[in-house]
Amino acid sequence: MATAQFTPNQQRILELLQEQSQALSAQAIYLRLKQLRQGVGLATVYRALETLKKSGVIQARLLPSGEAVYSGLPYDRHHLTCLRCNCSIPLGDCPVQDLEHHLHQAHKFQVYYHTLEFFGLCQNCQDPA
Ligand SMILES: [Zn+2]
Ligand SMILES: [Zn+2]
Structure with a gap:
């Protein structure tokens, strides 16, 4: 997967999502990065997620609560x-x-x-x- 076109922040968020087994909300990603002392502003997280989503390297899902959660791409497994x-x-x-x-x-x-x-x-x- 070509990821060279991403900024370091986008790359970080992409890697974070790929490591997770569960989908994360933007807020959760923001907090996780903060814990890792890789603090990135929430607005930046949202922007990065939007870019990653449009590039087709992550998927977004809307919870019944209306909150969007993001995850790395699923293996093609059903x-x-x-x-x-x-x-x-x-x-x-x-x-x-x-x-x-x-x-x-x-x-x-x-x-x-x-x-x-x-x-x-x-x-x-x-x-x-
Ligand atoms: Zn399939
Ligand atoms: Zn059963």
Whole structure:
């Protein structure tokens, strides 16, 4: 992944997000950098996140509360998530790679990443028929 075009602050935030397993809000990123004594103003954090997002190297997600959280790009890995026991079964292959290719062809759209999740009941949790 080419990251040379980013400023040191953007680079720092990108690396921070890539190290996290959880998505972070701008506020949380700001506090984390402060803890690391790499203090960056909150406005700078917001600006950097905007740039990183537009470059397709991080993803943003809106929480039901309206707060945006940011994370490094997901591995192209999808799961079946059981709503009852919360187990998650990883899928071996990405089922939509052909689709991504097709979208690129049809719309001249450069896809950076996608999200895809399946929810339902695992075998153990299904009521016996
Ligand atoms: Zn289950
Ligand atoms: Zn995929």
